[in-house]
Amino acid sequence: MVQLAQHHDGQTLTRLDDLAQREAVSSNFLVQILNDLKRGDLIISKRGKAGGYLLAHEPREISLLLITRAVEPGMLTPNISNDGESGRVIKQSWGEVTQVLEKQLGSITLDTLCSQSPMFYI
Numbered sequence: 257m258v259q260l261a262q263h264h265d266g267q268t269l270t271r272l273d274d275l276a277q278r279e280a281v282s283s284n285f286l287v288q289i290l291n292d293l294k295r296g297d298l299i300i301s302k303r304g305k306a307g308g309y310l311l312a313h314e315p316r317e318i319s320l321l322l323i324t325r326a327v328e329p330g331m332l333t334p335n336i337s338n339d340g341e342s343g344r345v346i347k348q349s350w351g352e353v354t355q356v357l358e359k360q361l362g363s364i365t366l367d368t369l370c371s372q373s374p375m376f377y378i
Contacts, residue, residue: 257323260299261315261366269308289327296326315366324361332358 259278263270272290276283290309293299300312311318324331332354336347 257293257298257311257318257366258369260309260311261318261370264311264315266310269302269306269310271308275309292327293323296322298322298326311366315370318366319362320364320369321358321361 259275260270272283272287275290276286279286290299290301294301297312298318299309301307301309321332334350334354336343336350338344338347
């Protein structure tokens with residue numbers, strides 16, 4: 257997502273192979289994540305020889321919270337039981353941790369991350 261944000265102009269598509277190479281991940285793994293992001297309405301994809309991916313929104317509008325909800329929703333809604341002697345207190349504590357995590361993730365946008373990432377020009 258940071259790669260797409262760094263190259264975001266609202267029109268130019270970034271190819272899967274370029275993203276995979278820049279981030280040193282396999283294309284097969286990356287396409288799975290991109291599909292989750294597409295289902296989450298965070299990216300747009302175009303098929304074909306001139307196809308690729310681009311952000312569906314401005315980088316300042318996409319937070320790590322939105323990305324996490326699209327790619328790893330279970331991370332923010334853990335299935336913790338009230339059962340047992342410790343169940344209630346563990347569930348309550350985890351709920352408090354989740355609230356803090358969601359607040360922090362919501363405060364970090366792609367714009368924020370791009371301003372912290374060095375840009376390399378060749």
